[in-house]
Amino acid sequence: MNTTFKSMPNQASLQVQKENSMVKQKQMLSQHFMELSQVKETGKKVVYTFVPGNLIELILSFDMLPVYPEINALQSGMRKKSRDYIRSAEDAGYSEDVCAYVKCDIGMMLSGNIGPTGQQLPSPDLLLLSYTGCFVFMKWFENLQRLYNGVPIAMLHIPYQVNGGIESNMVEYVKNQLKTEVIPKLEQVSGKKFDATRLRQMMNLSSNAEDLMVKVFESAKHTPSPIDAYFGGVYYVGPIFTAFRGTDGCVDYYQELLSEVEERIDAGQGPISPEGAIDEKYRLVVEGPPNWTHFREFWKIFYDLGAVFVASSYTRVGGVYDEGFRHSAQDPLGSLAKYCMGCYTNLSLPMRIDMLARLLKEYKADGLLINSIKSCNSFSAGQLVIMRELENRLGIPVGFIESDLVDPRYYSYSNIKNRLDSFFQMLDQRKMFAVT
Amino acid sequence: MKLYLGIDLGSTTSKAIIVDEKGTIIGRGITNTRANYETAAEIARMEAEYNSRFSLLLHSINKVGGSSDELHSIINQVEVAFQYLQFHKRYQILHDNMRTTVEEKQRRQIKHILNDELDKVFKKIETDIRSEFLAGTVSTSTQFFRDIFSAHYMHEIESLEQSLFDDLVSIYEVSILSVENQVVSFDFSELVMNAVDLVVDNKNGKLDKFKSGVDAVASLDLAPADYIGTGYGRQLLPFEEKHIKSEILCHAFGAHNFFPKTRTVLDIGGQDTKAIQVDGHGLVTSFQMNDRCAAGCGRYLGYIADELSLSVSELGPMALECDYETNICSTCTVFAGAELRENLNLGEKRENILAGLHKAIVMRAFSLLARSGGVRNEFTFTGGVARNPAVVKYVSQMVKENYGDLTINIHPDSIFMGALGAALLSKNRRD
Numbered sequence: 101m102n103t104t105f106k107s108m109p110n111q112a113s114l115q116v117q118k119e120n121s122m123v124k125q126k127q128m129l130s131q132h133f134m135e136l137s138q139v140k141e142t143g144k145k146v147v148y149t150f151v152p153g154n155l156i157e158l159i160l161s162f163d164m165l166p167v168y169p170e171i172n173a174l175q176s177g178m179r180k181k182s183r184d185y186i187r188s189a190e191d192a193g194y195s196e197d198v199c200a201y202v203k204c205d206i207g208m209m210l211s212g213n214i215g216p217t218g219q220q221l222p223s224p225d226l227l228l229l230s231y232t233g234c235f236v237f238m239k240w241f242e243n244l245q246r247l248y249n250g251v252p253i254a255m256l257h258i259p260y261q262v263n264g265g266i267e268s269n270m271v272e273y274v275k276n277q278l279k280t281e282v283i284p285k286l287e288q289v290s291g292k293k294f295d296a297t298r299l300r301q302m303m304n305l306s307s308n309a310e311d312l313m314v315k316v317f318e319s320a321k322h323t324p325s326p327i328d329a330y331f332g333g334v335y336y337v338g339p340i341f342t343a344f345r346g347t348d349g350c351v352d353y354y355q356e357l358l359s360e361v362e363e364r365i366d367a368g369q370g371p372i373s374p375e376g377a378i379d380e381k382y383r384l385v386v387e388g389p390p391n392w393t394h395f396r397e398f399w400k401i402f403y404d405l406g407a408v409f410v411a412s413s414y415t416r417v418g419g420v421y422d423e424g425f426r427h428s429a430q431d432p433l434g435s436l437a438k439y440c441m442g443c444y445t446n447l448s449l450p451m452r453i454d455m456l457a458r459l460l461k462e463y464k465a466d467g468l469l470i471n472s473i474k475s476c477n478s479f480s481a482g483q484l485v486i487m488r489e490l491e492n493r494l495g496i497p498v499g500f501i502e503s504d505l506v507d508p509r510y511y512s513y514s515n516i517k518n519r520l521d522s523f524f525q526m527l528d529q530r531k532m533f534a535v536t
Numbered sequence: 537m538k539l540y541l542g543i544d545l546g547s548t549t550s551k552a553i554i555v556d557e558k559g560t561i562i563g564r565g566i567t568n569t570r571a572n573y574e575t576a577a578e579i580a581r582m583e584a585e586y587n588s589r590f591s592l593l594l595h596s597i598n599k600v601g602g603s604s605d606e607l608h609s610i611i612n613q614v615e616v617a618f619q620y621l622q623f624h625k626r627y628q629i630l631h632d633n634m635r636t637t638v639e640e641k642q643r644r645q646i647k648h649i650l651n652d653e654l655d656k657v658f659k660k661i662e663t664d665i666r667s668e669f670l671a672g673t674v675s676t677s678t679q680f681f682r683d684i685f686s687a688h689y690m691h692e693i694e695s696l697e698q699s700l701f702d703d704l705v706s707i708y709e710v711s712i713l714s715v716e717n718q719v720v721s722f723d724f725s726e727l728v729m730n731a732v733d734l735v736v737d738n739k740n741g742k743l744d745k746f747k748s749g750v751d752a753v754a755s756l757d758l759a760p761a762d763y764i765g766t767g768y769g770r771q772l773l774p775f776e777e778k779h780i781k782s783e784i785l786c787h788a789f790g791a792h793n794f795f796p797k798t799r800t801v802l803d804i805g806g807q808d809t810k811a812i813q814v815d816g817h818g819l820v821t822s823f824q825m826n827d828r829c830a831a832g833c834g835r836y837l838g839y840i841a842d843e844l845s846l847s848v849s850e851l852g853p854m855a856l857e858c859d860y861e862t863n864i865c866s867t868c869t870v871f872a873g874a875e876l877r878e879n880l881n882l883g884e885k886r887e888n889i890l891a892g893l894h895k896a897i898v899m900r901a902f903s904l905l906a907r908s909g910g911v912r913n914e915f916t917f918t919g920g921v922a923r924n925p926a927v928v929k930y931v932s933q934m935v936k937e938n939y940g941d942l943t944i945n946i947h948p949d950s951i952f953m954g955a956l957g958a959a960l961l962s963k964n965r966r967d
Contacts, residue, residue: 484907491822491909498822517771519825522782526820529785533819 119372121357125338128353130217132343136165137219145290148224148244151418152231153258153440155282157302157346157427159228162290166343167221169240173204175216177392177506185211186507199236200475200507202243209247226289227253228282233260233446234478254285258440261448266441274437299432302346306427312354313340314421319361320410321463324380326364328371330409331399334390341418346427373403381406382527385459387413387452387486388471388479393508401520410463413456413479416444420455445478452482453489460494467497467527474504497530499523539588541760542959543580544783544952545573545769548806548834549920552580553955554588554760559793559963563588564952568680571717573769578719580955585758586622589724590615593753597746607746610736613670617731620669622722624662626681626715631658633711641710642703650703653696657704661688670735682712683847725754762965764958768808781961783954784812784823790957791916792818795945799912802901802931803953804921806834809901811908824908831869832900834921840893843873844886848924851890855926858891872896891926898930902938911935914943918953922946 139146145164149155151171159166176182185207186200192210194203208214215221227241232255245251256277259270283294316336320329327333336357344350364370370378374396384402386409391398402409419425419439428435440446447455460468470487472480487498501519504510537556544551550573554563565583569576594611631654638650665688668674674684686708693704728750765773766786773780783803791801792814801812809832813822826832834848841848862884866872872893879889905911915935921927932944949956 487822488909497820500824518782522784522820522823525782525785526823529819533817 119360121353121360122335124353124356125335128339128344128349132165133215133217133219136167136215136222139165139222145225146222147226147228147286147289148241149228150231150234150237151341152233152443152445153419154341155228155230155256155278155436155440156343157299157306157432158278158282158286158436160343160346161295161299161302162286162292164226164286164290167224168342169205169244170201171342172208172215172221173201173506174392176204176208177508178395179216180393180508181208182393182506183508199240200505200510202236202240204506205240206243206247209244223248224251226285227251228285229253229255230258230282230440231443231446232256232258233443236477252285252289254282256282256440258446261441261446261451264448264451266438270441271434271437274440275433278433278436296432300429303427303429303432303435305348305351306340306346307429309340309345309350309354310421310426312351312358313337316354316358316361317411317415317422319365320408322365323383323464324368324370325383325408325410325463326361326369326371328373328378328403328409329415330386330390330412331373331395331402332371333409333412333415337415337418371408373399375400375403378403378408379406380408382467382524383408383410383463383465384467384469385409385411385456385463385465386469386471387456387483389414389417389473389476389505390471391473391503391511392506393504394511394513397513398503398511398516401517405524407524409469410465411459413444413452416455419443420447423455449482449485453486453493456486456490457493460490460496465496466531467499467523469499469501469523472500472502474502474510475507476505497523497526499526537756538761539758540959540963541581541584541763542786542955542957542962543577543763543765543767543773544786544954544958545576545765545767545773546806546920546954547768547808548838549951550576550580550767550769551952551955552577552584553952553959554584554758555956555959555963557963559960561949561952561956562591564949566680566951567716568682569716570713573772574774575717575719576769577765577773582719582721586618586722586724588758589753589756590618592756593749596749596753610746613672613735614728614731616669616672616674617734618727620666620674620734621727621731622720623665623669623681623684625720625722626718627658627662627665627685629718629720630685630711630715633714634707637707637711641707646703649700650707653693653700653704654707657689657692660692661685664688679849680716682716683849686712687847725750728754760962762962764962766954766958768805779962781958784810784825785820786954786957786961787918788812788814788820788957789818789961790953790955791918791945793956793960794947794949794953795914795916797914797943798916798945800905800908800910800915802905802911802915802917803919804833804897804901804917804927805919806838809833809904811901811905813909813912822909824904826900826904829868831867831872832897832904834919836869836872836893836897837921837924839869839873840876840890843876844890852894852924852926852928854887855890855894856929857887859885860888860891861895862889862892864889864892864896867896867900894924894926895930897921898927898934901931902934911939911942914945915939916945916947918947918950920951922950 147159147164148167151168176185182204186203188210189203189207213221227244229237229241241253245253287294317329319326339350339353370380384407420442425442468490470483472483491498501516540555542553549566549568552565553561556562563584564587565580567576567579569579634654638647642650693701764779764781765775766781766783770780787803788801791798803810808825810825812820815821837848837851841851862879864872864875866875876889917931935942935944
């Protein structure tokens with residue numbers, strides 16, 4: 101049912117506020133895409149890889165450039181191009197039920213592989229699969245290998261944290277694959293020798309950036325929170341989760357970001373939305389990725405009501421840092437192995453529940469929102485169990501909505517708004533009842 | 537006297553409830569108009585207001601000690617006659633509309649044939665419906681003008697030759713919509729006194745006290761002290777934000793009002809099904825609703841009824857006559873329609889297929905309930921579909937099979953639960 105709502109945002113009329121860190125991130129990205137567009141001249145080799153548990157330091161240490169297909173897909177979603185890309189992938193035979201990131205990416209490649217900056221992306225010299233927790237990733241690269249005839253694949257098998265933690269034999273197993281499978285392939289494709297010293301230096305920079313990033317996210321423990329750890333958070337994790345971890349630029353970015361956040365804390369100011377500072381009324385934790393095709397419209401539902409996300413599981417999709425993990429110069433390969441196994445979707449369900457329970461308590465949240473994503477089994481399977489368990493354990497209200505990553509056919513504004521209205525009124529009732 | 541109004545704008549019907557300071561229901565109104573939500577809200581509100589005046593009339597007569605069984609029965613008869621007069625007014629509008637439609641749309645040579653036929657049919661229906669109303673065999677709480685009229689109309693014209701029949705059906709279909717979508721207002725005391733004339737003989741003046749009561753009640757200002765709109769169309773009401781509440785909260789609160797021990801509410805409406813968990817204060821703790829597909833909802837039954845040329849209210853009782861339930865595999869309404877025809881062609885009994893279709897709906901509702909956290913004691917079933925006896929049968933069966941011997945509540949006012957919750961929330965408002 102197509103219903104028009106009075107509060108439907110007019111995208112064009114929104115005044116966008118940009119912070120320095122945002123500008124800086126944009127510069128980093130355009131530099132990166134510029135380099136990607138010049139590989140023919142520079143001779144740099146290109147590695148396609150995925151965000152969860154990525155091996156970016158290793159890739160950069162070989163002077164190779166990463167391309168993240170799922171980042172391209174989400175960018176296409178935000179730029180309203182995903183519908184056409186998905187359609188062309190479906191024309192090529194992909195079923196409606198296939199993950200929309202895959203179809204969006206394949207569709208983009210079939211349409212000339214034009215990246216988010218309008219420049220053509222180079223073809224891969226290597227497909228590096230460093231996270232197998234998502235089975236789709238494996239199939240995705242099998243399809244890319246067919247599309248880019250004969251491109252080599254390096255595959256790292258990642259054990260799931262089925263027993264609730266990372267065991268030492270698991271670390272050895274992954275380290276061994278790094279030594280015997282991944283590093284030799286990187287050497288072969290780049291034509292360079294593995295440089296352990298360089299990797300150790302990068303590990304130090306990673307760890308510095310990670311310390312800063314944890315401070316940024318933990319700032320949300322303040323009331324009011326100076327950040328939105330979901331809608332803002334997806335930008336804040338950008339440099340660390342993609343092409344820049346292990347670089348000086350990445351450390352600078354987080355320094356800049358942290359100083360902005362600290363300024364807001366001192367000023368008692370809430371997070372900045374595209375329409376200005378948010379006056380915090382509700383503190384929420386969210387489980388699941390956001391929808392990208394209607395990102396702004398989706399966010400607006402929340403900031404219009406003064407709802408701020410103080411923590412989210414999605415900003416742990418690349419890796420979990422706030423429980424102590426850091427990349428380590430003392431044990432580069434061991435820490436990379438742990439990083440690959442430590443990303444959020446590789447945690448067992450009880451671990452995810454414990455983590456969300458901790459976040460809800462530590463960040464003094466009023467409730468939990470679950471965005472169940474049609475495309476993503478890694479996230480969505482088990483969310484009802486998570487919901488039930490957290491309701492029982494903490495007696496908190498949980499809202500449950502459904503959408504998709506980049507398939508606009510699965511984002512219904514009126515259905516989402518309808519459920520969220522009920523959710524927020526449920527929160528109001530609780531608050532009012534608690535007062536009286 | 538302070539009154540509170542709750543309006544529930546559903547996808548199929550719009551409901552209004554008026555409660556007093558104690559939260560007692562004093563008026564109910566319901567309409568099936570498909571006009572815009574503002575009109576639907578106004579029609580439902582007016583119905584509830586007329587209904588309130590009758591309850592207040594009864595109340596005031598009780599109060600002055602004029603209470604007698606005879607008087608009560610008279611008031612009830614008068615209310616029915618009042619409804620008949622309301623019906624009659626719409627009936628007249630419909631007749632005029634249909635004449636206009638004939639004038640605008642039909643070939644000149646058959647205009648007079650159609651008009652003659654319409655006059656004949658309308659005259660017959662008027663007599664029949666009037667006597668049915670006055671004999672108390674028409675229930676306006678379960679049927680709308682369209683249902684009552686069209687059943688008679690189709691009956692009257694079905695024996696006519698095909699082309700005349702087709703013309704009359706299309707004239708009716710073109711003309712009925714604007715009747716349903718029109719706000720028809722009445723002068724309460726005038727209409728009541730006309731109604732009195734229809735049912736009682738007042739030659740000896742025994743109704744004089746009644747007359748003064750009517751005048752007093754008619755002049756009462758029933759404007760609500762506060763109000764809340766809810767339901768599917770709530771966002772489209774010209775109400776301020778604070779007068780709009782989610783139907784999840786309203787249904788839960790309405791159910792809690794009648795059955796305070798309710799912990800799980802299932803509401804099956806026209807095109808959404810809601811599974812709601814509530815606490816001891818009537819506050820929602822968790823909910824799930826369908827939003828990809830409406831195959832488990834009231835519209836599904838409406839579609840099946842259309843396929844079988846039956847009215848929706850006939851489906852449930854017919855399904856209860858089954859020997860067993862035909863297995864229906866389709867989760868999609870349209871495919872279920874195809875499955876229905878296929879089974880009929882294979883010689884399957886209509887009752888058995890209908891039973892299978894009812895069971896299929898309930899199974900969908902139960903998967904939603906499971907998602908929301910299951911069924912806890914006590915369980916309250918609300919919404920328009922709770923009036924369907926076959927749905928009730930399968931709901932009770934499945935509660936027992938899956939969750940054990942729980943108390944199952946179904947209130948006669950179940951269709952009004954959202955509107956009631958809205959009225960009560962506006963009464964309890966603290967902001």
